[in-house]
Amino acid sequence: MSFNHEAVLLNEAVAAVLGVKSLPIDASKDSLQASGVYVDATFGRGGHSRLLLSHLADNARLIVFDKDPTAIAVANQLASEDSRVTVVHDSFATLSDHLAKLDIEQVDGLMADLGISSPQIDDGSRGFSFMRDGAVDMRMDTSRGQSVAQWLEQVDDETLADVLFEFGEERHSRRIARAIKQMDSYESTLELAEVIKAAHPNWQRGKHPATQSFQAMRIFINNELGDVDSFLQQSLAVLKAGAQLSVISFHSLEDRRIKQFLQRHSKGQYLEDENLPMPPQRPRYFSKPKRIGPSKAEIAQNPRSRSAWLRAATRTDIEYDKASTAT
Structure with missing residues (x-):
C-alpha cells in the first residue's frame, strides 16, 4: 500500500x-x-x-x-x-x-x-495512529530497539505516568497510566486508545483524548x-x-x-x-x-x-x- x-x-x-x-x-x-x-x-x-x-x-x-x-x-x-x-x-x-x-x-x-x-501516521501497522488499528510499535526504526508494546509490558505505573506527563504534557497522566497497566495485552492501537479515552476525565473538543499519551510514548521510545x-x-x-x-x-x-x-x-x-x-x-x-x-x-x-x-x-x-x- x-x-x-x-x-x-x-x-x-x-x-x-x-x-x-x-x-x-x-x-x-x-x-x-x-x-x-x-x-x-x-x-x-x-x-x-x-x-x-x-x-x-x-x-x-x-x-x-x-x-x-x-x-x-x-x-x-x-x-x-x-x-x-x-x-x-x-x-x-x-x-x-x-x-x-x-x-x-x-x-x-x-x-x-x-x-x-x-505515511508513518497513515500506515496503521506502524502503531503511530490511534485512528487506525495496528501493533503498538511506534518505532521510527523498525529494524532495531524496543517497541512501545514491549516497553509497556515491563514499565511500572509511576514511570509510565512520568513519561506521559513529561513528553505528552498530559495532566491526567497518573490516572491514564493506571488504566493502561490494567490492560491484559498491548496488541492493538485502537484498544489502547479506547482505554486511554475511558480513563481521561475530560479533553479538548475536537482533539482525541489519546493524542498526548500516544505522542509521549512515541517520543520516549525513539529518544x-x-x-x-x-x-x-x-x-x-x-x-x-x-x-x-x-x-x-x-x-x-x-x-x-x-x-x-x-x-x-x-x-x-x-x-x-x-x-x-x-x-x-x-x-x-x-x-x-x-x-x-x-x-x-x-x-x-x-x-x-x-x-x-x-x-x-x-x-x-x-x-x-x-x-x-x-x-
Whole structure:
C-alpha cells in the first residue's frame, strides 16, 4: 500500500538552507546552482531533498539521514538516480560520526523536518495512529530497539505516568497510566486508545483524548528529544561559517529546544547564573534566528502543517570551541 506525504514549509525550508529569501519560481529555468555539501537530516519521503537538489550544482553533494527503513528505501532509489546523493540509515544524532566517515569536516547547509511523516501516521501497522488499528510499535526504526508494546509490558505505573506527563504534557497522566497497566495485552492501537479515552476525565473538543499519551510514548521510545539536543549541539561544529541551519518542528517540546538553543548561541552569553558574580561569555555562533510559519493557503491545502514552525539561522565566522559550548 502506498501513502502520500506532502512536505511542510517546503519552499521556505529549502530557501532558508540555501541562504536566500525565496526560491526561483521555476527551478528548471532559473536554478540557483549552489555548490558545496548539504545535509537533509530527516529525509522522510524526500520532498525537501528533491527541491534542494533542483537548486544544487552538478558538483554539489547531498547527504541524507533517516531512521525509518521505508524512508531509506525511497532515499536509495533517489541515490540510484542522482549521484550527488549519499544515504545514511541512522539517526541525525550520529551526524558528526557519519560525516567523518565520509571525510566531510563541515557542510554548507543543514536542514531537518522533525515531524512524523504522513505515511508513518497513515500506515496503521506502524502503531503511530490511534485512528487506525495496528501493533503498538511506534518505532521510527523498525529494524532495531524496543517497541512501545514491549516497553509497556515491563514499565511500572509511576514511570509510565512520568513519561506521559513529561513528553505528552498530559495532566491526567497518573490516572491514564493506571488504566493502561490494567490492560491484559498491548496488541492493538485502537484498544489502547479506547482505554486511554475511558480513563481521561475530560479533553479538548475536537482533539482525541489519546493524542498526548500516544505522542509521549512515541517520543520516549525513539529518544526524540535527546536526539534533537545532540543534533543541535553537533551543528555548531558541522556548519561552516556562513552556512545555514533550517529546522522544522511540530510541537512545543521540540520548538522550545530549538528556540532556546538558537537564543543561547546568538546572544553572546550564557543565561544568568545566580551563583556567579558575572555570567561567563559565550561566543555568538549564530545570527539572529528567524521563525516562519505556514501560510493560510498551505494550512488550507495541508491541515497537518498548521502546528509547524521553521526556525533558521546563519552560522557566524567564530571558531568553534567545544569547551565554550557546553550546555
